Amino acid sequence: MLLTLVYRSHISDSVRPASLAEMVSRANIENERRSITGILLFEGMHFFQLLEGPEEAVDAIYSKICSDQRHNNVVVLMRDYAPSRRFGNVGMELFDLRHHHEDVVLQAVLDKGTSKYRLTYEDRALQFLCTFVQAREKENYLEILPADAWSFIADEPLKPEAGFIFPEMKDYNFTFQPIVDPLSREIISYEARLCGPGGGSPMEYFSALSGSNIYEADLRSKKLAFALARKMGIGDKMLSIKLLPMTLVRVPDAIGFLLREIVAHDLVPEQIIVAITENGVATREDNFATALQQLKASGMRLAVDDFGAGSAELLLLTRCQPDKIMIDRNMICDIHTSGPKQAIIQAIIRLCSSLEISVIAAGIEKPEEWMWLDAAGVCNFQGPLFASPRLNGAPAVTWPEIKQEYTLMNQNL
Ligand SMILES: Cc1cc2nc3c(=O)[nH]c(=O)nc-3n(C[C@H](O)[C@H](O)[C@H](O)COP(=O)(O)O)c2cc1C
Structure with missing residues (x-):
């Protein structure tokens, strides 16, 4: 079954945002091999990632992601099954919200969508994505020490x-x-x-x-x-x-x-x-x-x-x-x-x-x-x-x- 997993996390202090492009290009190769697609958003402090693919493959990558020292406070927001991929074109694309104007950012993210059904606002995964892009719910990001x-x-x-x-x-x-x-x-x-x-x-x-x-x-x-x-x-x-x-x-x-x-x-x-x-x-x-x-x-x-x-x-x-x-x-x-x-x-x-x-x-x-x-x-x-x-x-x-x-x-x- 096609699994969708959505999480958010906090970038570690030691990581330079400039190094993320390199990490994503490696992730792309691995994701393609495992038939995983999705999108990775970054707003300067937090990541938001949507992973889509065969259940076992998504779970295997996600467990590696969880133990990655480049981020912390990893919280699963959604783990659910879907009839088709929402972001099927890319192994994993990094979308840096800091480089886009607020008014256009959501549309720019949605333009990456490949679902044969138009991405609708009834879709929970999309709702999570919108909430992250619009920086709502930030007061609920409770961050803790190791x-x-x-x-x-x-x-x-x-x-x-x-x-x-x-x-x-x-x-x-x-x-x-x-x-x-x-x-x-x-x-x-x-x-x-x-x-x-x-x-x-x-x-x-x-x-x-x-x-x-x-x-x-x-x-x-x-x-x-x-x-x-x-x-x-x-x-x-x-x-x-x-x-x-x-x-x-x-x-x-x-x-x-x-x-x-x-x-x-x-x-x-x-x-x-x-x-x-x-x-x-x-x-x-x-x-x-x-x-x-x-x-x-x-x-x-x-x-x-x-x-x-x-x-x-x-x-x-x-x-x-x-x-x-x-x-x-x-x-x-x-x-x-x-x-x-x-x-x-x-x-x-x-x-x-x-x-x-x-x-x-x-x-x-x-x-x-x-x-x-x-x-x-x-x-x-x-x-x-x-x-x-x-x-x-x-x-x-x-x-x-x-x-x-x-x-x-x-x-x-
Ligand atoms: C925010 C974030 C997102 C990541 N996304 C992916 C991904 O989609 N696919 C992937 O293979 N690795 C991703 N990684 C990297 C993995 O955590 C891990 O470094 C990579 O799978 C290599 O693991 P390995 O050295 O144990 O083989 C991500 C890391 C971070 C910090």
């Missing part, structure tokens, strides 16, 4: 270590993972997650139960989370506990139970965040909205977990606004290279800002993911880049420290 600009330095873990045993621990345990503000070196909260004995899936525990016993067990298990949090010495940090959405609806006096256990463990309701996963069935029930209202009235905070992975959470936001949302890992994985993910996350950030909901990015593994999200305005992060979950205790956190040689570059971003 991953190796940062060192990650480990802190001390919270004491006490292990050694405390509760009777429930033979059936289930909890892992604790901090949510951090990396640049102010602050632990914002701990997330306690139910797991099987020894750290396995919570299904090890739930699968032995049936019907409403699952919700009852889900609720009662939180007593151990509170007990462990107190032993760990979380002080006045927030503690996030995850509940199945129906637990609040199906277990009578669920909120009363939580409140009694919170007080019994020297915690206060305002430091407890109840995280629920958006669930289409639960959010449509009237009782569910009532349960959430009672939860908010108790002083506890509400968070929506795995935001972006489900289908009904936008509707949920119209009925009951949480204090926090945790964006799903799948939406965040390699966000620094994905135009579609960037557009969605920027929209979520704007939405949450309008509703005064704080945003947590979960599952951060790569420095680039954290840097991009930080540049987009997210301050709170969770993931193995900073700390992995630890069984029945709080893990050490690794904090980012910029390397001296990148300090100036960081200030200029």
